[in-house]
Amino acid sequence: MPLRKHALKDMTFVEFRERLAERPVILLPFGSQEEQGPHAPMGDFMLTERLSLLAAEAADAIAAPTVPFGYADFFRTVPGGIQLRPETFSAVLEDTVTAFLDHGVEHLVVFNGHSSNAPLIDQTLRRLRRERGVAVAALNIWRLIPPELWRELHGDKAGQARGHGGDPLTSVYLHLFPELMRPDLVRPATPSQAFGLPTDGVAAVSFEGLPVQMPLDVTEVNPDGMLGGDPTLADAAIGARVVEHITGFTARFVAHFRRCDPRRVETAPA
DSSP states (O other), rough: OOOOOOOOGGGGHHHHHHHHGOOOEEEEOOOOBBBTTTSSOOOOOHHHHHHHHHHHHHTOOEEEEOOOOBBGGTTTTTTTTTOHHHHHHHHHHHHHHHHHHTTTOOOOOEEEGGGHHHHHHHHHHHHHHHHHHHOOOOEEEEGGOOOOHHHHHGGGHHHHHBSBBTTHHHHHHHOOOOGGGOOOGGOOOOOEETTTTEEEETTTEEETEEEEEEOHHHHHTTTTTOOOOOOOGHHHHHHHHHHHHHHHHHHHHHHHHHSSOTTTTTTOOO
């Protein structure tokens, strides 16, 4: 018997055509090429790619090739990143989705590994549903970790550990790509101020304890590109648990979604 493949890039078109009779669920992975602090690789799309394949194997789904670039304008001040304009990202997403819809493949799940892609994903998928009548699901994978798991993994330091340059990505990198890490460059985030006010990520400053929207670049918040995380709290064992959870959650959702009609959101699974 031939090997059952779960990566679309590994299939011949005949093999994929034969799988269409099963009405497969297709994972559409989107990542980013951006800095992750001084200690971790910039290609965080590698994590999305690996996780999408693990999830596809667990769910007997098919993972499409990963789109490695996303919308990340606030990382533009750091060399080595590749940022798509909002209209470019939306067009790439639309073309990716319609490449399957045009062949009647409608069980599609965007597997998003870069949170800043999420608003554009929502806008594009809503428009496509109006135009094509198909509801495409989307998972923002780094937002899938429930508070109880965070507390289990980090205890009373759960809030301190989380953030860009910290967890969950640093621990997942340590688990999946330890050979690419630079532990000698690990250090906690030390946020700067903007207009003499505390920064709240790249989107706001705090004034009298309340957020004021502000379009900041990552290096204006922290010269190391850190946004609130403490990578000294990361650990490969924590990364393994995060990978296990995201993979399991995705597989369970795929099993549910496979039994649904993407054109009839009002109906429960068959």
